[in-house]
Amino acid sequence: MGDYVKILKSVLFYFWHFTFAIVQNIMGLVMLAIYKSKGAESEWYHNALVTYIDKKNFGGVSLGMFIFINKNRDGDRLHDTKIHEYGHTVQSMILGPLFLFIIAIPSVIWCNLPYFVKLRKEKNVTYYRAYCEGWSNVCGAWATKERFLTAELIERGRYGQPMYPNRNKRKDIKGRRRNK
Ligand SMILES: [Zn+2]
Secondary structure (H helix, E strand, O other), rough: OHHHHHHHHHHHHHHHHHHOHHHHHHHHHHHHHHHHOOOOOEEEEHHHEEEEEEHHHHHHHHOOEEEEEOOOHHHHHHHHHHHHHHHHHHHHHHHHHHHHHHHHHHHHHHHHHHHHHHHHHHOOOOOOHHHHHHHHHHHHHHHOOOOOOOHHHHHHHHEEEEEEEEHHHHHEEEEEEEHH
């Protein structure tokens, strides 16, 4: 990609976040200020700002362009969490203020309500079965062009279905051809 296109994309990214999606970005800025005052570290990730925070029983959260991830995550899990949370950043750009009602609130309920926690555990339902979470994986993978690495995401990331079904199909076809 040319530098000008890259710069233009970045400008549009920030402009969009601080107009259409400003509500969650202000919330994100407040959260950033709180954790920065406690010495949290950040890094840029596809124009978003990922901040690592020390919080128990916490995976990640995305408020506009501000992403917060448990600093104890590492390796493939951290890699996949970043793509997933970036998906919520993309959802913010698509939905604007509606993000809070269509994604954030349902997501918090799905994540924390004991009924759903129990359902996921006892019936082995993946966290990504919920539309808001599965859609986030699709958005994140599309926007970052990165691939998920952990089995849970690869096998059940797309609303409980495999993340890359076409790829497996192509593999099958190739395999069958090879066998003939
Ligand atoms: Zn999520």
